[in-house]
Amino acid sequence: MAADEKAKAKTEQAxxxxxxxxxxxxxxxxxxxxxxxxxxxxxxREAKEDIKDELKGKGKDERP
Known part of the structure; x- marks a missing residue:
């Protein structure tokens, strides 16, 4: 679901x-x-998803 929300955020930005x-x-x-x-x-929306990832322990440095 997070990837879907991040894609939606990028689409809105574009x-x-x-x-x-x-x-x-x-x-x-x-x-x-x-x-x-x-x-x-x-x-x-992107910031919200980044915060959710941080709270889940998936910081930007830890993502694949």
């Missing part, structure tokens, strides 16, 4: 970056802001 770029290119501030929000949501 989607956010695409929306930011599209909003910037089109001059659409709302789309650009939505991209920032999506990217931040992805970072928050």
């Amino acid at each position: 989607t956010g970056k695409v929306k930011q770029a599209a909003g910037s290119a089109l001059g659409n501030e709302r789309l650009e802001a939505k991209g920032h929000a999506d990217e931040a949501k992805g970072h928050a």
Whole structure:
């Protein structure tokens, strides 16, 4: 399940970056802001999963 959540986090981050770029290119501030929000949501989800891994004893140095 954690891998699924981490993949979802990376997808949200990538989607956010695409929306930011599209909003910037089109001059659409709302789309650009939505991209920032999506990217931040992805970072928050990734941080949550990292904390869960730390609590389980699977620190970044110990992952395969």
